[in-house]
Amino acid sequence: MTNLIQLTVSGLSLGILYALVAIGFAVLLKATGHFNMFPGALVLLGAYLTYQFHVLWSLNFVLAVALAAIVCAALGLAGERLLFSRLGGKGHRSIEHLSVLLVSLGLISLAQAAVVSIWGPLNYLIEDPWGLSLVRLGGVAIAVRDIWALGLSLALLAVFYLVIQHTRVGVGMRAVASDPEAARAQGVNPHVISATAWAMCSAASVLAGMMLATEMGGGLVPNLDQIAFSALPALILGGLSSLPGCVYGGLALGLVQTYAAGYAPESMGQGFASMLPWVVMILLLVVKPGGFAKTLETRKA
Amino acid sequence: MALTETAPRLRSARTEPPSGARRRDDSRLCRTRTQRILLAVAFVAIVAFPLSVDSAFLISLTGTIGVFALAALGLNILSGYAGQISLAQSIFVGVGAFAGVGLGGLAELPLLVWLPGSFVAGGLAAALVAPLTLRLKGVFQIVLSLALIFVGHYVFVNLPALTGGNGGISATPSLSLGFIDFGELTVAGMRYSYEQGLFILIWLVLAASMIAVVNMHRTRFGRALVAVREAETAAEIAGINAARIKVLAFILAGAFGGLAGGLLMAQLRYVQAEQFGINMGLELLIIVVVGGLGTTWGPVLGAAVISSIPVLATQYAEYIPFLQADFSQDGGIGIPVGQVGLLIYGLALVLVMVFEPRGLSHLLGAAGRSLVRLAGRSRTVPDPVPAPPTRADDRAHQGEKA
Amino acid sequence: MMLRVEALTLSFGGVRALNEVGFEVREGEFFGILGPNGAGKTSLFNCLSGLVKPAGSVTVEGTELLGRRPHEIAELGVARTFQNLGLFGSMSVTENILVGGHRQISGGALSAALRWPRTFRSERQARARADGLVDLLGLGAYRDATVDTLPYGIRKRVEIAKAVASGPKLLLLDEPVAGMNHEETDQFVDFVLELKDRMGLTIVMIEHDVPMVMRISDRILALDFGEVIGVGTPEEIRHNERFISAYLGAPTGAGTTAEPQLQGGTR
Amino acid sequence: GNTVSPEGAANEGPKELVSVPGFDAATKTITVGSMVPVSGIWAPAATNIVGSEAYFHRATQPGGPLEGFTVKVKNVDTEYNPSVAVPLYSSLKNDVLMFTNVLGTAINKALLPQLKADDMLAVPASSDQKLLTEPNLLPFGPFYGIYHTAALDYMANDEGKKDAVYCVLAEDSDFGAEVVESFEYATEKLGLTTGATVRYPNTLQDFTPQISKLKSAGCEVVDLGGVGAVVQNAAVRAVQLDFQADWIAGNTAYNASLATGAAADYIKDNVRFLVTGTEWGDDSAPGQVQMEEDIAALDPSAKPMANSYQTGYMAAKTTTAVLERAIADGDLSREHLLEVAASLGTVDDLGLAGGTFTYGASPAERRSGSSMSIFTVDSSSPTGLKLKKYGYESTVAAEYNESVAAK
Amino acid sequence: MSEAKAAAQPRTDRAGTELLAVDRLSVSYSGGSIVALEDVGLTVHEGEIVALLGVNGAGKTTLLRAISGLLGMHGGTVKGGSIRYAGRDITGAPSWKRVAAGISISLEGRRIFADLSVADNLRAGGYTRPRAQTARTMEEIYGLFPVLGKKRELAAGLLSGGEQQMLAVGRALMQGPRLLLLDEPSLGLAPLIVAQIMQMVTQINERGCSVLLIEQNVSTALPVADYAYVLESRRVAHHGPAAALMADDRLRDLYLGSAGEPVAVPREKVLP
Ligand SMILES: Nc1ncnc2c1ncn2[C@@H]1O[C@H](COP(=O)(O)OP(=O)(O)OP(=O)(O)O)[C@@H](O)[C@H]1O
Ligand SMILES: Nc1ncnc2c1ncn2[C@@H]1O[C@H](COP(=O)(O)OP(=O)(O)OP(=O)(O)O)[C@@H](O)[C@H]1O
Ligand SMILES: [Mg+2]
Numbered sequence A: 001m002t003n004l005i006q007l008t009v010s011g012l013s014l015g016i017l018y019a020l021v022a023i024g025f026a027v028l029l030k031a032t033g034h035f036n037m038f039p040g041a042l043v044l045l046g047a048y049l050t051y052q053f054h055v056l057w058s059l060n061f062v063l064a065v066a067l068a069a070i071v072c073a074a075l076g077l078a079g080e081r082l083l084f085s086r087l088g089g090k091g092h093r094s095i096e097h098l099s100v101l102l103v104s105l106g107l108i109s110l111a112q113a114a115v116v117s118i119w120g121p122l123n124y125l126i127e128d129p130w131g132l133s134l135v136r137l138g139g140v141a142i143a144v145r146d147i148w149a150l151g152l153s154l155a156l157l158a159v160f161y162l163v164i165q166h167t168r169v170g171v172g173m174r175a176v177a178s179d180p181e182a183a184r185a186q187g188v189n190p191h192v193i194s195a196t197a198w199a200m201c202s203a204a205s206v207l208a209g210m211m212l213a214t215e216m217g218g219g220l221v222p223n224l225d226q227i228a229f230s231a232l233p234a235l236i237l238g239g240l241s242s243l244p245g246c247v248y249g250g251l252a253l254g255l256v257q258t259y260a261a262g263y264a265p266e267s268m269g270q271g272f273a274s275m276l277p278w279v280v281m282i283l284l285l286v287v288k289p290g291g292f293a294k295t296l297e298t299r300k301a
Numbered sequence B: 001m002a003l004t005e006t007a008p009r010l011r012s013a014r015t016e017p018p019s020g021a022r023r024r025d026d027s028r029l030c031r032t033r034t035q036r037i038l039l040a041v042a043f044v045a046i047v048a049f050p051l052s053v054d055s056a057f058l059i060s061l062t063g064t065i066g067v068f069a070l071a072a073l074g075l076n077i078l079s080g081y082a083g084q085i086s087l088a089q090s091i092f093v094g095v096g097a098f099a100g101v102g103l104g105g106l107a108e109l110p111l112l113v114w115l116p117g118s119f120v121a122g123g124l125a126a127a128l129v130a131p132l133t134l135r136l137k138g139v140f141q142i143v144l145s146l147a148l149i150f151v152g153h154y155v156f157v158n159l160p161a162l163t164g165g166n167g168g169i170s171a172t173p174s175l176s177l178g179f180i181d182f183g184e185l186t187v188a189g190m191r192y193s194y195e196q197g198l199f200i201l202i203w204l205v206l207a208a209s210m211i212a213v214v215n216m217h218r219t220r221f222g223r224a225l226v227a228v229r230e231a232e233t234a235a236e237i238a239g240i241n242a243a244r245i246k247v248l249a250f251i252l253a254g255a256f257g258g259l260a261g262g263l264l265m266a267q268l269r270y271v272q273a274e275q276f277g278i279n280m281g282l283e284l285l286i287i288v289v290v291g292g293l294g295t296t297w298g299p300v301l302g303a304a305v306i307s308s309i310p311v312l313a314t315q316y317a318e319y320i321p322f323l324q325a326d327f328s329q330d331g332g333i334g335i336p337v338g339q340v341g342l343l344i345y346g347l348a349l350v351l352v353m354v355f356e357p358r359g360l361s362h363l364l365g366a367a368g369r370s371l372v373r374l375a376g377r378s379r380t381v382p383d384p385v386p387a388p389p390t391r392a393d394d395r396a397h398q399g400e401k402a
Numbered sequence C: 001m002m003l004r005v006e007a008l009t010l011s012f013g014g015v016r017a018l019n020e021v022g023f024e025v026r027e028g029e030f031f032g033i034l035g036p037n038g039a040g041k042t043s044l045f046n047c048l049s050g051l052v053k054p055a056g057s058v059t060v061e062g063t064e065l066l067g068r069r070p071h072e073i074a075e076l077g078v079a080r081t082f083q084n085l086g087l088f089g090s091m092s093v094t095e096n097i098l099v100g101g102h103r104q105i106s107g108g109a110l111s112a113a114l115r116w117p118r119t120f121r122s123e124r125q126a127r128a129r130a131d132g133l134v135d136l137l138g139l140g141a142y143r144d145a146t147v148d149t150l151p152y153g154i155r156k157r158v159e160i161a162k163a164v165a166s167g168p169k170l171l172l173l174d175e176p177v178a179g180m181n182h183e184e185t186d187q188f189v190d191f192v193l194e195l196k197d198r199m200g201l202t203i204v205m206i207e208h209d210v211p212m213v214m215r216i217s218d219r220i221l222a223l224d225f226g227e228v229i230g231v232g233t234p235e236e237i238r239h240n241e242r243f244i245s246a247y248l249g250a251p252t253g254a255g256t257t258a259e260p261q262l263q264g265g266t267r
Numbered sequence D: 001g002n003t004v005s006p007e008g009a010a011n012e013g014p015k016e017l018v019s020v021p022g023f024d025a026a027t028k029t030i031t032v033g034s035m036v037p038v039s040g041i042w043a044p045a046a047t048n049i050v051g052s053e054a055y056f057h058r059a060t061q062p063g064g065p066l067e068g069f070t071v072k073v074k075n076v077d078t079e080y081n082p083s084v085a086v087p088l089y090s091s092l093k094n095d096v097l098m099f100t101n102v103l104g105t106a107i108n109k110a111l112l113p114q115l116k117a118d119d120m121l122a123v124p125a126s127s128d129q130k131l132l133t134e135p136n137l138l139p140f141g142p143f144y145g146i147y148h149t150a151a152l153d154y155m156a157n158d159e160g161k162k163d164a165v166y167c168v169l170a171e172d173s174d175f176g177a178e179v180v181e182s183f184e185y186a187t188e189k190l191g192l193t194t195g196a197t198v199r200y201p202n203t204l205q206d207f208t209p210q211i212s213k214l215k216s217a218g219c220e221v222v223d224l225g226g227v228g229a230v231v232q233n234a235a236v237r238a239v240q241l242d243f244q245a246d247w248i249a250g251n252t253a254y255n256a257s258l259a260t261g262a263a264a265d266y267i268k269d270n271v272r273f274l275v276t277g278t279e280w281g282d283d284s285a286p287g288q289v290q291m292e293e294d295i296a297a298l299d300p301s302a303k304p305m306a307n308s309y310q311t312g313y314m315a316a317k318t319t320t321a322v323l324e325r326a327i328a329d330g331d332l333s334r335e336h337l338l339e340v341a342a343s344l345g346t347v348d349d350l351g352l353a354g355g356t357f358t359y360g361a362s363p364a365e366r367r368s369g370s371s372m373s374i375f376t377v378d379s380s381s382p383t384g385l386k387l388k389k390y391g392y393e394s395t396v397a398a399e400y401n402e403s404v405a406a407k
Numbered sequence E: 001m002s003e004a005k006a007a008a009q010p011r012t013d014r015a016g017t018e019l020l021a022v023d024r025l026s027v028s029y030s031g032g033s034i035v036a037l038e039d040v041g042l043t044v045h046e047g048e049i050v051a052l053l054g055v056n057g058a059g060k061t062t063l064l065r066a067i068s069g070l071l072g073m074h075g076g077t078v079k080g081g082s083i084r085y086a087g088r089d090i091t092g093a094p095s096w097k098r099v100a101a102g103i104s105i106s107l108e109g110r111r112i113f114a115d116l117s118v119a120d121n122l123r124a125g126g127y128t129r130p131r132a133q134t135a136r137t138m139e140e141i142y143g144l145f146p147v148l149g150k151k152r153e154l155a156a157g158l159l160s161g162g163e164q165q166m167l168a169v170g171r172a173l174m175q176g177p178r179l180l181l182l183d184e185p186s187l188g189l190a191p192l193i194v195a196q197i198m199q200m201v202t203q204i205n206e207r208g209c210s211v212l213l214i215e216q217n218v219s220t221a222l223p224v225a226d227y228a229y230v231l232e233s234r235r236v237a238h239h240g241p242a243a244a245l246m247a248d249d250r251l252r253d254l255y256l257g258s259a260g261e262p263v264a265v266p267r268e269k270v271l272p
């Protein structure tokens, strides 16, 4: 029983980070209509920048994270203005999607290369304030870092939710994603929309990156961007662009993976636990091709 | 006022061709004599090239390019023509490679069995998963393809008898067709090494595959693929069974991937599950895109550039500024050579997508045409490649478009 | 009987887009459909072409269409155009028409890959037919132009050529002249009538251009709120009270000009 | 001389050497290839290039075994990717005499068919036992199983944990499988009580499920078969779950940040690292002092590193032993290099690689030493590793060495 | 009707002050290779309804794109001339500034946000206004097009073609515009709704909103318009008071299609 609770705690804390990364994707998808993998690079860069600011330049930890988030938002926005926004209108819509996907993957390559060139390939620690501090409840030990991860993520989500539901920006985002020209015709300033979207995306990604780079999270390694791929089932389980959906999806993903690692028998073969979320996702897609989101029917003619 | 005058200046460059000399027949393989001659030259070159270059490096590199071009050729059917994005082509390459290991390596069957076996295995694997992708679009499709990579990897490492598990497996398949053995080829008294013979085999297979794909693309099946990509409902209304067409595209993509896998296995003589992961899947997609989606030559051009860059960068690192050929922990400023591949993939992608989304194939085609024009030939040169997706000038009437 | 529709009912989550619709179209007829916006006209076409799953019965020359997939219906010789165009943007005009002729060409992937002579003969014949259509529609100047770059009016013509290319017996046209001016509309009428004669087509056409519909239709179906409010000759529909109030908003005089009354309706 | 060969070949210089690919007789320049993953997660291991260059530098100095020659090392970045490595190999093979330092099991396996086809000799920087008897490969140092059997022996006998419950935590890979195999051998031989065998995917970061399993199996000593940041990740969860056990880990699981993180105390108290050789600055092994001198001579700013320098150093030394013999024989052809490799006799490890490596008269007779050193992490040590015991000789490890080689 | 054929410069003897003044505007697409407008001049006075007529491809939509600042989205650029709105030069201003200044646009081809609900489409239409104000306008629009009110939570892409057109017009009204630009609002609408929209145009015009109305269907546009321009191959060919244009026989022949005289279609006797 304790074991189950312990695994649940661990699954949730992993899951919330998946959720954060998925939210980074979802916000961009909502605001631009394109599936952009660049948040993966922001996870990576956010963690390394935190290291740079906090460990190498000795800035206060919170300040370092905030600065990293700002730099990442600026990078994202620069990418949007210089690259992504120029990919539109160059052909069929599906080719536009492919362009954005591939350019963002190209940028992840660049980010990876840059990280190794600047900081080198060794493992580092970002000297986070939590270290190994624990809260023990009965037989269950919860890392303080996990509590913060959960709390900060939920707070961030609440803010995002308010912004999207209760400011005009939300409608503007969806309008731009649906039809950029028509959105402009309504007076939507796409620069404001993309700046907001990238700020949100960067906040979520950097928070996730920082949490992953803590000692409890596994430390700072040059392949942190891989989490971007691992979080994708969360995005799909949650139904692409709904923020609460991302949270459910992320938590479900974290739990499935952790339970599988904890309980799956050896006979399931090598790598079963890390593959299981993908199988769950495939099954879901077979049953409900639109994910668990409220699916909008589309009309064919 | 005649109907044809309603769009006055729109197409000023194009005039109604004289009724006698009109319309080109796109279904023909070679539209001009020049093209026919070029085709013949290409075949001679495939046989003559390996002997004329003495560099093992060049043979190995061009062999790799051929293999990747073949896998990309398959992916191009799916992503370029049918518009379905897949990062999972590497899995079918893997299936073909391991099928090759099983048939050609472990069972020691002849080339005529194991190579078609790789093709069939790739196609079968694709047929198995094709129904999954049918109902999915856009992001869902991309993510599903990622899922296939992970599931595929799981399957590979858990079939150690065939794949060697995580550790990989060696195989030395026969390259003999009975009357000729590409492994020890002798043509006109000249002896070819294993690598040289394999080069010929790879490029002959690639050439034959390209011709087959061109034939398909320019006829009913190819048009149907593109039509389904552009407007699925409209295509169905025209009598096209979209589901069938998509499954077929998937199977063909997998089969050519498998074929490439078989040849890769013959080239490396050692394959490992890890190789057929996301990196190769991405590389193949990048090849297709950088080369030019939905173009005939795109996969070859893309492979030539993308697959050779990391290798060339390492080979010639010392001559490239800012590169660190050697690694030591504080070896000064410089980009580690191994990162160059990543950097160039990234840059190539970004540049191509922003400046010429139609890819190298189009760039080269345009350059070629202007060269020909410079050479003073007034006859209009036909497009060397089937029309790639062009810019949508007017998306006005898209609303609920089928 | 070319087309027989019986008790056709289509609902979307409680809303009935079509309710017990029934009518018949005779072979060789030019059949017009009129009705206010949202009356269910396009939905009716969607039923006929297999895009939605209604209840009821639709038969073409005695063959039931409901339950068949769109491409199977196309195989039976039913072709349609879309209100908002269903063209393949990156393909040339000729290629679009060739796709339209899909069902008349033989050969699949394998036979094409192997350059099977029969397949390629069929290809060549299809191209000749497509060329004929291009000329017939005055699209010669645009033969190899990418459809996306064409003005709206030209695209509408390509859309029609594409539908005709399949050699249908029943042709469904959804607002073919919307966005065309009077002159182009006249040309369209000429063209479509000639085509009908030459190919022995049966045509069903949705259009809001009332005078035009009245002028060329043999019979007209009037729909409102998914229900049939009248079927008959143009003369009968012209005097159908329900049609007049639903569609034109006021009782009309003898003339029925294109000019709608400017006083607001109550719908 | 640094090399002791059966014939005791004197250092008299070459007789009538002719130019071959990779050797220029006019300038007496030898070119050897080196294939390392400069990029990717294996990049830290690529620092062994420094060790390799340091030894070649020494070897070509006056008095060195290759005096009068110049050795050029062509390093290329494999990215730890066989598809990259194979063409790179082809690009090098006509320019090099042989390969020194081919890093990584997968890369060695990928190159093996090519090496065979080309009669090429390579020194692998991988301790995979399957590479031991390949005629085209010339390994040095103990294979992974020896490390782990020695460690178990040490725990049971030297640290008095004979009655503890022993478990193994190994990654899902061939490497992990080798560790598990040696674990099973050693625990049986030593008559130890075993608990659980737990596996993990090598990308795993959160070890909660694995640690829970170990804990509930009542494990007291855990044999860790992994690479990369695994110790760190396992340790934080062990602390969280209050799992008090002794851990043993091989050289592949060490990284420099272990001594400084929040889990450093746990790691320091609970984890023993098995590495060959000795600690930085220590003179228990004669080679250590010499290697430090050589590195400083080449690059005074080089940072102390555990394990990787000595791997490169030993790879170069092994390469040099072959070259020296071949030069003495006056034949640098590939075929002859293979002949030399097949009957190299012994190569002294200077205390750096588990003892003198006996190559014998044929590949089947190859045996490494099985002398291990036990370390703990300590941030005050320059490399982060502090020596606990130098040169532990395990009988079980020696037996295991024999039993594997006999297969 | 001589003034209709006068130079492209508009006369100044119209009521009200100039709200929109397009002066010698030239526009080209695709980096200059396609010229779509040349030296076009047009004014809309405060309180006027101005009709803009012309055959397919004449450049009407292009002119509207230039006024609304959306040319860039289509690879078009202003090559010369200027656009003034309410006394300020807006030739290079971004579209959102123009909208904020009171120019509202209903685009050609509906361009509704297909995956947003009807209500969200309208909300997006009121993007530049405070929420409180838009709520009232929204109810007015539901009153004008009851069918939209009934389907306010439906995804807009599920509406019928005509309903979408109503939504597009309604969305443009959400702005509370000072100048309303309508591009073929009657496309695909039943005569009754066309009449209704025209009536609505006059109504909001009476409330002080100026309108620039592009129509293919001349007979619907001219009766409500005060003034009209006719574009013909990239230039203003005629302009004058709407009533005068209606009275011009020759113009009526050309654009109203008065008689059913069949035009020869070039065709060969090749049958599919
Ligand atoms: N994005 C574009 N790129 C290139 N040419 C264009 C583009 N948009 C319009 N054109 C061309 O500019 C000219 C004017 O087009 P415009 O759309 O303004 O005409 P219009 O008067 O609105 O016609 P319609 O009545 O068909 O809507 C046409 O020849 C058209 O083909
Ligand atoms: N998938 C759907 N879900 C909900 N309602 C739908 C759906 N498809 C159509 N409708 C509704 O059904 C009604 C009929 O639509 P339809 O497109 O058939 O009208 P129409 O007669 O073609 O109108 P128009 O002349 O405006 O094109 C409309 O009110 C539309 O909103
Ligand atoms: Mg309709």
Ligand SMILES: [Mg+2]
Pocket (backbone or CB within 6 Å): E060, E061, E062, E108, E183
């Ligand atoms: Mg227009």
